[in-house]
Amino acid sequence: MHKVVLYTQPQCPPCEIVKKFLQAHYIQFKEVNIKVDQKAKSYMLTQLEAYSTPTVVVNEQQVIRGFNLEELASALDISCE
Numbered sequence: 001m002h003k004v005v006l007y008t009q010p011q012c013p014p015c016e017i018v019k020k021f022l023q024a025h026y027i028q029f030k031e032v033n034i035k036v037d038q039k040a041k042s043y044m045l046t047q048l049e050a051y052s053t054p055t056v057v058v059n060e061q062q063v064i065r066g067f068n069l070e071e072l073a074s075a076l077d078i079s080c081e
Helices: 013-024 038-046 069-076
Strands: 004-008 030-033 055-058 062-065
Touching: 004 013, 013 069, 055 069, 062 069
Parallel strands: 004 030
Antiparallel strands: 004 055, 055 062
């Protein structure tokens, strides 16, 4: 099973699409709202070098910055369709 962390913020349509994509493929994930969690926002910016949401971290190794379902599907070994 993959460990997935999804960095999101309110009013982010691509974040909602990624959530629905993960749910449709029965992938469990931890959602982190960077508007509420300032430590997480700082971590995302400085450690992950990600400047937009959604940002997804798979297995604490692979970082998918921005909206890229193909890259996310590849990281999770699932179909993008």
